[in-house]
Amino acid sequence: MEKSHELELTQMRKSVEKLGFSTEKYGDPTLMRFLIARSMDTDKASKMFVQWLKWRSSLVPNGFVVESEVPDQLEARKIFLQGLSKTGYPVMIVQACKHYPPKDHLQFKKFVVYLLDKTIASAVKGGEIGNEKLIGVLDFQNITYRNVDARGLITGFQFLQVMYVLRNMLKRTLFHVSYIRETEQG
Incomplete structure (x- = not known):
């Protein structure tokens, strides 16, 4: 240093x-x-x-969110950890079609904290490294108007920018999104 x-x-x-x-x-x-x-x-x-x-x-008064605090969000089975990328970052898959605007917004906020804490911890074994990054893949297949949750997206990005102090990283990478389209064969 x-x-x-x-x-x-x-x-x-x-x-x-x-x-x-x-x-x-x-x-x-x-x-x-x-x-x-x-x-x-x-x-x-x-x-x-x-x-x-x-x-x-x-x-998060206990320092972490317990699964019993976010049962509705976990029950939806809409987000999955897929291990680490080749570069060592945790990979998170989000199935947008399984997300619906929450009835309990506080539970959703706690779920976002639970999700981000678990995702980052899956790559940081034993302590902080100062370069805690993650890869998120949003699957929009079968999404409908009912699944769109602008308030939820805003909450997620606010937590990333302000509370997880990833503001500079997000500014550089947020809009460098690659679109992968399925191609029909034969």
């Missing part, structure tokens, strides 16, 4: 402590994600980190 990054990490830790929180449980890779997301501005990164800690403790 560069000397300048070490200095910024130290400054960020001090800023977070001034705001009344601790970075004790979090390593340099996690804090670097916040610094990168805020263009290495330690004050902005500290505020974002504290916001993330507050959000995380309010939505």
